[in-house]
Amino acid sequence: MSGTLNRTDFLAYTGRLGAGLCIALSLPLGTKAADLATGAAGTTPAGEFAPNAWVRIAPDETVTVMVSKSEMGQGIATGFCTILADELDAPIANVRYAFAPASPEYVDAFFGDMTTGGSTSTPDSWMPLRQAGATARAMLVAAAAKQWSVDPATCTAANGVVTHAASSKTATYGSLASAASQIAVPKDVPLKTPDRFTLIGKHVARLDTPFKVNGKAKYGIDTVVPGMVHASVVRSPVFGGSVSHFDATKAKAINGVIDVFAISSGVAVVAKNTWAARQAHDAVHVAWNDGPNAHVNSKVLLEQAHALVATAKVAKKVGDVTSVHGTTLKSTFETPFLAHAPMEPMNATADVRADGVEVWAPTQVQTRSQQIAMAITGLPANKVQVHTTYLGGGFGRRLDADYVGDAVEISKKIGKPVKVTWPREQDIQHDFYRPMSVNAVTGTLDASGNLVALSHTVVADSVAKRWAPPLFKDGIDPLALDGAWNTPYDVANMDYRYVDQNSGVPVGFMRAPAANVNTFATEVFMDELAHAAHKDPVAFRLALLSKAPRAAAVLQAAAKAAGYGKKMPAGQAQGIALCLWGGSYGALVADVSLNGTDVVVHRTVMAVDCGTVINPDIVRMQTQGAVNYGLAMARSAKITLANGRVSQTNFYDYTVLRNADAPPTHVIVMPSTEKPSGIGELGTPPIAPAIANAVFKLNGKRIRKLPFSDALA
Amino acid sequence: MVALYINGVHHELDVSPEMPILWAVRDVVGLTGTKFGCGVAACGACTVHLDGKAIRSCVTPVSAAAGRHVTTIEGLAPEGKEHPLQAAWVEDQVPQCGYCQSGQIMSAAALIKKTPNPSDKEIEAAMSGNICRCGCYERINSAIRRAAHETANA
Numbered sequence: 001m002s003g004t005l006n007r008t009d010f011l012a013y014t015g016r017l018g019a020g021l022c023i024a025l026s027l028p029l030g031t032k033a034a035d036l037a038t039g040a041a042g043t044t045p046a047g048e049f050a051p052n053a054w055v056r057i058a059p060d061e062t063v064t065v066m067v068s069k070s071e072m073g074q075g076i077a078t079g080f081c082t083i084l085a086d087e088l089d090a091p092i093a094n095v096r097y098a099f100a101p102a103s104p105e106y107v108d109a110f111f112g113d114m115t116t117g118g119s120t121s122t123p124d125s126w127m128p129l130r131q132a133g134a135t136a137r138a139m140l141v142a143a144a145a146k147q148w149s150v151d152p153a154t155c156t157a158a159n160g161v162v163t164h165a166a167s168s169k170t171a172t173y174g175s176l177a178s179a180a181s182q183i184a185v186p187k188d189v190p191l192k193t194p195d196r197f198t199l200i201g202k203h204v205a206r207l208d209t210p211f212k213v214n215g216k217a218k219y220g221i222d223t224v225v226p227g228m229v230h231a232s233v234v235r236s237p238v239f240g241g242s243v244s245h246f247d248a249t250k251a252k253a254i255n256g257v258i259d260v261f262a263i264s265s266g267v268a269v270v271a272k273n274t275w276a277a278r279q280a281h282d283a284v285h286v287a288w289n290d291g292p293n294a295h296v297n298s299k300v301l302l303e304q305a306h307a308l309v310a311t312a313k314v315a316k317k318v319g320d321v322t323s324v325h326g327t328t329l330k331s332t333f334e335t336p337f338l339a340h341a342p343m344e345p346m347n348a349t350a351d352v353r354a355d356g357v358e359v360w361a362p363t364q365v366q367t368r369s370q371q372i373a374m375a376i377t378g379l380p381a382n383k384v385q386v387h388t389t390y391l392g393g394g395f396g397r398r399l400d401a402d403y404v405g406d407a408v409e410i411s412k413k414i415g416k417p418v419k420v421t422w423p424r425e426q427d428i429q430h431d432f433y434r435p436m437s438v439n440a441v442t443g444t445l446d447a448s449g450n451l452v453a454l455s456h457t458v459v460a461d462s463v464a465k466r467w468a469p470p471l472f473k474d475g476i477d478p479l480a481l482d483g484a485w486n487t488p489y490d491v492a493n494m495d496y497r498y499v500d501q502n503s504g505v506p507v508g509f510m511r512a513p514a515a516n517v518n519t520f521a522t523e524v525f526m527d528e529l530a531h532a533a534h535k536d537p538v539a540f541r542l543a544l545l546s547k548a549p550r551a552a553a554v555l556q557a558a559a560k561a562a563g564y565g566k567k568m569p570a571g572q573a574q575g576i577a578l579c580l581w582g583g584s585y586g587a588l589v590a591d592v593s594l595n596g597t598d599v600v601v602h603r604t605v606m607a608v609d610c611g612t613v614i615n616p617d618i619v620r621m622q623t624q625g626a627v628n629y630g631l632a633m634a635r636s637a638k639i640t641l642a643n644g645r646v647s648q649t650n651f652y653d654y655t656v657l658r659n660a661d662a663p664p665t666h667v668i669v670m671p672s673t674e675k676p677s678g679i680g681e682l683g684t685p686p687i688a689p690a691i692a693n694a695v696f697k698l699n700g701k702r703i704r705k706l707p708f709s710d711a712l713a
Numbered sequence: 714m715v716a717l718y719i720n721g722v723h724h725e726l727d728v729s730p731e732m733p734i735l736w737a738v739r740d741v742v743g744l745t746g747t748k749f750g751c752g753v754a755a756c757g758a759c760t761v762h763l764d765g766k767a768i769r770s771c772v773t774p775v776s777a778a779a780g781r782h783v784t785t786i787e788g789l790a791p792e793g794k795e796h797p798l799q800a801a802w803v804e805d806q807v808p809q810c811g812y813c814q815s816g817q818i819m820s821a822a823a824l825i826k827k828t829p830n831p832s833d834k835e836i837e838a839a840m841s842g843n844i845c846r847c848g849c850y851e852r853i854n855s856a857i858r859r860a861a862h863e864t865a866n867a
Contacts, residue, residue, distance in 0.1 A: 073810030073847045205806060212811030213802040214795070215746015215786035219812060222745035230740070255729055273728075274749070275736035343750055343758055343812040343846050392748070392812030393846050424751040617806055621852070625809055628848025651755040651844060660837035662850035 036207060037216040039071065039390060041098035049177035051139050051185055053105040054132035055084055061160060061174035063090045065097045068106035068125065070116040070364045071208065072342075072394035073625070074680040075618035078206045079122055080129055082614055086199040087133030087192060089157045090173060097207065102366035102386035113367035117399050117509060119582030119678020122614060126676050134189040142186075143179035144171045194612070194673060201613050208390070220362030220389040223349040225417040229258060230274045231410050232281040232421060235266040235430050236288045238644035239296070239506055243267055244287040251280035260284060263409045265402065270414060274421050281423065290644060293504045298436065298641040301503050302334060305438040305459045312457045312497035315476045316485045319493035321453040326446045329532055333441070333521040334705040336638035338434035339654060340510055344392020345427050350407035351417035356383035357408065358417075362391040364398040372401055373408045395629065396509035399467070400432050428654050429646040432508025433639055435461040435501070439484075439521035444493075449533030451544060453493040456484045458518060461507040462500040475500060483515030483685055484522060486580055488548035489541070505641065511629055512581050512681035516688075520634070520706065523577035523689030528702060537576055537693065538564060550609050550670075551578060554587040557607035557668050562589035572602065575694030577686035582678020584610040585670075588627065588686035590663075592694035597712040599635060599691050601663040608667060608682055611674035619679050620667040626683025627665045632657035634688035636709035717778045719744070720788025730776035734768075735759045737775045738785055746786040746815045750844070757843030760816035761785050767823035769842075786815035789822060798822055801860035809847035817843045821857045830861055 041064070049057040056064040065084050071077040081095045100106040100114075107113055110120050137157055144162035145152035148169050155164045160173045194200075211217040236242060246267050248260035256276030260269050269280040309332075349360040350373065357373045366386045373384045391398060406420040422430075437460035444453040462477035471478055476498050485496040510516065530540035538559050545552040555578050558564070564574055572593045579586050588606040592599055606623050613619055636655045640647045648654040665683075692703035695712075705711040716725045719742055728737050738744050738761070747770060750758030754769035761770045762784040763777070770783075790796040798818050808814045817840070824831055824839040831839065836854050845853065 073808075075809070205803070206808075208811065209803050209806060209808055212808035212814050213799040213818060214790075215744070215815045217811050218745070219748075221749065224743070224745075273732075273736055273740040275729075275732045275740070278752070341846060343748070343756070343810065343844065345749060390812075391810060393810045395846070421749070424753070424756075621806065621809060621849075624851055625848040628850065629846070632846075632848070650753055651751050652753065656844055656846060657848060657850075658842075658844060659840040659850045659853065662848060664851045 036096055037211040038218045039097070039099040039388065041066070047178040049136070049180045051136045051180070052132045054129060055088065055136050057136065057173050057177045059174045059177050061094050061172055063088065063095045063173070065095060066100045066106070067097045068100040068108070068114060069121040070388055070391050070394065070398070071099070072116070072364065072391035072398070074622055075206055075615065076116070076121050077208060078204060079614045079618065080125065081207060082199045082204050083126055083129040084133040086197055087130045088137045089198070090160045092199060092204055094160055095207070099388040102370040114365070115367065115399065116364045116394070117396065119584070119680045119682070122676045123583060123678060130191050131189065134191050135186060138186050138189045139180045139183040140173050140176045142183045143176045147171070147179060201616070203617055204615055206618065217390050219344050219392045220349070220360060221344055221347045221392070221421060223360040223389060223419060225349060225351055228349065228417040228419055229270050229272060229414070230277045230421065231268055231270045231418050232277040232423065233263065233266045233268050233406050234281055234284050234286055235426060236290070237429070238288065238290040239293045239504060240291040241288045242291065244289045246284055246286040248284050251283040254280050254283060259414060261413060263406070263413070265406055268406070268410050270410060270418065277421070278423060294644045296504055296641050296644045298337065301436060301501070302438070305436065305501055306332070308459045308499045308501060309438060309440045309457050312459065312499040313475050314495065315478070315481055315498045316496040317494070321444070321455050321493045321495045324444050324446070324452045324493055326444045326452060327532060328442060328444045329528055330442045331525055331528060331704055333439040333524065335437050335517045335520065336640065336706065337436045337505060338510060338633055338637055339428050339431040339639050339648070340395045340397035341427060341654060341656060342393025342395055342397055345424055346403040346422040347420060348404045348407040349417065349419040350404070350411040352377055352408060352411040356385065358385045358387065359404055359408065360387045360389055361401065361404050362389050362398060363401050363404065364391070364394050365401050369401040369404045372405045376405060376408045377412060395511045396513060397431060399509050424651070425649045428648050428650060432506045434510035434513070434516070435463065435507040436503070437517050439518060441521055441525045443525060443529050445529060445533050449535055451489070451491050451529055454491045455495040456522070457497040458484060459499050459501055460514070460517070461503050461505060463507050463509055463513065465500060467508070480514050481518065482513065483518030483579065487522065488551035488578070488580060489544040490547045491544065511626065512684040515579065515581050515685045516630060516633060519577065519579045519685035520688045520692070523579070523686065524692045524702070524704065527693040527696065536565070541578060550585045551580070554578070554585045554607040554609050554670060557670065558587035558589050558605055561607065561666065561668055562605035564589050571698070573694040573697035575690040575692065575697070577689035577693065579682065579685040581682045581685060584608060584677040584679060584682045586682040586686055588683070588690045590687060590690040590694055592691050592698070594695065594698055594712070597709050599695065599708045601631060601691060603663050604665045604687065604690070606665055606667055606683055606686070607670060608679065609670040609672055610679040610682065611672050611677045613669055613672070614676060616669050619669050622679045623667045623683040624665040626681055627687050628657050628662050630684035630687035633684070634691065634706050634708055635661070636707045638707055638710070715775045715779050717775070717780065718782045720784055721782070726775060728775060731774045734761065734770035734773050734775050734778055734783060738770065738783070744785050744787050748812055748815055750813065757820060758813050758816040760819040760843065762819060762823060765823070765826065767820050786819060789818065796822060797860040797864050798825070798856065801856040801863070805852045805856040805859060807849050807852040807856050809849055813843060813845045817845065817853055825857065825861050825864065830865060831857065
């Protein structure tokens with residue numbers, strides 16, 4: 001598809017989508033409007049006003065916002081509706097949303113396609129959504145003024161109603177929808193000044209919550225298409241391995257099994273239900289060609305990573321680290337591979353027909369999903385529809401859509417719609433992992449204990465090299481240095497180096513990618529420097545933050561709210577850490593004790609500055625969740641490899657955070673009029689270094705290795 | 714053929730008796746509120762009630778439910794009504810991705826039925842078999858306390 005989708009195409013699409021999904025999914029409210037339980041766009045009633053790709057207003061007053069980002073728990077659907085409804089001056093109770101199709105209209109300016117990641121959604125979409133809302137509002141006002149033969153400037157709009165005060169005339173948006181469609185789309189409509197916001201920055205209850213407490217929200221795995229069959233794919237236990245031959249005799253004997261055949265990702269088993277597919281999956285005997293990764297071992301990779309430190313190339317240089325002398329500290333940090341393990345296992349549904357393909361997927365990458373289907377079927381983009389469902393967690397795992405390829409390939413082969421569901425064991429063993437890494441950091445303090453030089457080397461597999469090749473230049477992956485080279489600290493001489501480990505292990509982005517590792521190194525090291533300089537860790541950091549007032553402010557706010565420095569109960573200590581992510585600033589204080597080799601976090605306090613806040617409760621929610629995600633990453637989780645195979649299999653040996661282990665997190669949301677920045681990942685990086693800094697106070701041991709359970713063993 | 718009640722409705726399911734209740738409910742009956750998470754009773758996403766007690770439906774064969782009552786999230790409250798926990802979940806804005814929440818609520822419902830006023834330790838113990846990767850635990854626990862409190866004062 002080239003150029004922009006015109007209105008006719010847009011309406012044709014949304015109409016078709018509604019009709020398609022009505023067959024499969026019940027619409028509990030008996031409405032034709034967008035269905036919040038499914039994110040389906042619904043049908044397009046006559047007289048609807050659709051001034052742009054982002055919003056439709058129906059005669060029944062329903063405002064439908066097209067959400068171009070994946071709702072994976074971060075509250076983006078509610079956020080987008082809030083932003084647009086504010087400029088539109090529509091009551092939030094009238095607002096519904098639908099997940100946008102893969103289409104050029106919804107391409108993200110930053111990614112150049114439809115992708116949800118990097119905490120970019122609100123910053124990237126905030127202006128287009130405001131403009132869309134303001135433009136629609138102006139057209140509704142113009143339509144009312146025309147009907148009343150008055151000057152539009154004498155009309156006002158609020159709460160979904162246009163009013164002409166002088167004549168006491170009013171008209172609802174719904175009643176104006178048809179007339180507004182006849183108004184020429186104005187350009188450069190002025191936006192509200194922040195003092196006029198009615199929804200932005202206020203409490204708006206999430207629009208998806210009611211459907212997430214009664215089982216009605218439809219995730220990818222809940223997709224039902226008439227005539228659909230179920231599949232599972234047996235994959236090579238070694239990355240990059242291929243099928244030599246297989247014996248499906250036992251699998252085919254299982255009741256409900258339809259077919260077994262090889263596809264590019266392994267051996268596909270197709271059955272009448274998920275259970276039969278799973279049984280057949282386990283019954284297929286496959287002989288594999290292991291390929292070049294058969295001997296990959298994570299212990300060996302770690303040794304190699306240490307050896308690679310000396311070969312790192314300079315990525316950024318400030319001043320000259322060799323020009324200063326004083327007390328030099330050197331520390332080396334180790335972090336393991338990690339799996340994302342979102343609660344919804346990987347899955348996708350595809351229906352490959354002669355006239356086109358439909359894909360239903362819980363994906364963070366609509367365009368990539370579409371391209372995967374195009375590559376397999378040879379069909380053009382306008383024949384490939386991607387329906388985004390709710391995502392049962394993303395965390396970066398769904399920035400890769402390998403599972404979409406499974407479904408499209410199998411559907412193409414059998415000529416039926418098919419849903420592929422991965423067993424949890426495959427989710428753990430066939431992830432795109434958070435890379436293992438070694439961080440080597442050196443700092444020099446002058447005679448007064450001031451930090452005058454900082455060198456930081458990162459050794460880790462490059463994710464960008466595979467996922468965004470143009471970014472990987474001259475051996476440098478700029479994303480791999482996040483959380484290091486974008487330091488807020490003002491140090492006269494700095495030197496950042498990187499080397500791609502190229503381990504052969506598939507790697508991907510995981511919540512606050514790279515920063516969740518590099519911040520561990522930088523913030524533990526900051527405490528080491530402060531200790532060596534005989535300075536308070538907060539005062540030491542603040543002295544380096546004179547040029548980063550927002551960073552200094554969150555550090556002070558967190559320290560103050562947590563009572564950092566106060567006398568703690570016996571056996572407890574506080575640690576602090578600062579972090580940057582997605583243009584936002586965060587500082588966290590953790591209250592920690594030790595239980596053998598386990599760290600116990602009693603409470604955390606985190607101050608966040610994400611610029612203009614759209615929804616304060618979602619900011620708190622995301623921060624609480626991101627801190628817990630970071631704690632899960634650091635406490636005892638690790639992915640290890642032996643003989644090219646991942647050793648962990650499921651939640652009993654790949655440990656995640658459980659209820660009893662999760663601390664309460666008190667969130668301080670800093671007031672700001674800066675433009676909005678990301679909040680979905682900011683809480684993840686600082687928890688590990690904050691804990692490590694607390695552990696040092698408890699037992700004098702510097703933790704430079706994760707997970708904590710290994711470091712404390 | 715296995716005969717059982719699901720949310721009060723009698724069903725005769727033409728499935729192999731070993732099929733876990735999870736897949737019978739999802740793929741055969743078409744109630745998708747109960748989720749697949751791990752397949753080994755390690756995450757709680759599939760939690761349903763069997764004669765009022767919380768079980769992991771991913772490892773419980775449908776034969777074990779023969780003649781008995783299975784309650785899923787769809788049947789926790791009568792149609793058009795909400796369970797006090799569901800109301801508390803909304804009040805405290807618990808869900809993020811929401812995928813685990815059916816299982817969380819079913820585990821919590823079994824808890825407060827047996828222990829109407831659970832202590833924090835009892836909540837942690839009863840709920841630690843339910844994983845939430847979004848990390849909503851603080852709000853899950855506050856919603857359980859809220860629902861227990863409001864039920865006690867009703």
